[in-house]
Amino acid sequence: MYDVIIIGAGPAGLTAALYALRANKKILLLEKENFGGQMTFSPKIENYPGYKEISGTALANELFEQVLAQGAEFELEEAVKIKDNGGTKTVVTDSSQHECKAVIIATGAKHRLLGTPNEEKYIGNGISFCAVCDGAFYQGKEVIVIGGGNSALQEAILLSDTCSKVTVIQNLADFTGEKKLVDVLKSKDNTDYIFNTVIKEFVGTDEDIKGAVIKNTVSGEESEIRFDGAFVAIGLAPDNKSFEDMAQLDGYGYINSDETCTTKTAGIFTAGDCRTKKIRQITTAAADGAVAALAACNYIDEME
Numbered sequence: 001m002y003d004v005i006i007i008g009a010g011p012a013g014l015t016a017a018l019y020a021l022r023a024n025k026k027i028l029l030l031e032k033e034n035f036g037g038q039m040t041f042s043p044k045i046e047n048y049p050g051y052k053e054i055s056g057t058a059l060a061n062e063l064f065e066q067v068l069a070q071g072a073e074f075e076l077e078e079a080v081k082i083k084d085n086g087g088t089k090t091v092v093t094d095s096s097q098h099e100c101k102a103v104i105i106a107t108g109a110k111h112r113l114l115g116t117p118n119e120e121k122y123i124g125n126g127i128s129f130c131a132v133c134d135g136a137f138y139q140g141k142e143v144i145v146i147g148g149g150n151s152a153l154q155e156a157i158l159l160s161d162t163c164s165k166v167t168v169i170q171n172l173a174d175f176t177g178e179k180k181l182v183d184v185l186k187s188k189d190n191t192d193y194i195f196n197t198v199i200k201e202f203v204g205t206d207e208d209i210k211g212a213v214i215k216n217t218v219s220g221e222e223s224e225i226r227f228d229g230a231f232v233a234i235g236l237a238p239d240n241k242s243f244e245d246m247a248q249l250d251g252y253g254y255i256n257s258d259e260t261c262t263t264k265t266a267g268i269f270t271a272g273d274c275r276t277k278k279i280r281q282i283t284t285a286a287a288d289g290a291v292a293a294l295a296a297c298n299y300i301d302e303m304e
Helices: 011-022 037-041 056-069 131-138 150-160 179-186 282-303
Strands: 002-007 027-030 073-075 079-084 089-093 097-105 109-111 142-146 165-169 191-194 197-204 209-216 222-226 229-232 236-238 268-270
Touching (some): 002 089, 002 282, 011 037, 011 056, 011 282, 027 097, 037 056, 037 109, 131 150, 131 229, 142 150, 150 165, 150 179, 150 229, 165 197, 268 282
Parallel strands (some): 002 027, 097 268, 165 191
Antiparallel strands (some): 079 089, 089 097, 209 222
């Protein structure tokens, strides 16, 4: 029997584990992929307190080693269901099940996909999600950025500094990001914009992307655009569907929770990017982890 099971080993989950362990609780961390979450895709982090510069992988390693040294147990399993037994909970995974007194859901959020043919085939071979991470691979080359919000605009601005041409493809009639970012992007002489347009299909060889078939949503006209790389920037998608009976979700799939990190079910808490919040950063995820862990510990202590 564990005191707390933490689903997700990103910055929120790892911080939650650290705080719960410091409160002498028995902890199990569950992660379906790799510990560290989305921060492992960042080669350079400069806004995490205490470090002038550190890679996401290095920071994840330090956090992971810290919680293991404190006594956390870790299993590479995907949590698929939580059962509320009243005083205890059962976390069912793809290969086992574990009993505990409290659960912290810290599943984070992933980059949203377009859902077009060949998209997953070319991820890592021409399709990227992070200009900071992969922009250097396209120095002097032509790329497209898909999206029109702040994230897409920021990606396009960064890429315009090194790429020969950056074309932003937006499915709406105009950008939806901040005017300041739009003005900066339009001041660049190597950027272009295509509105009311969606990606119908990515095309290329078995190994590398070459371009895409695009479709104008107003006229219905289809054409082909050639490029060396594509950056998808259409937002993030949480992965909370499996827990919707235990934690209420909003219209976007995020867990409805405030700064207390509680859910509608007693003994089940949430932390990090998977919950409703305005700012999603490593620091805010870590803060959530501390809050959720202390709340879980208080819940357990009061039950006993």
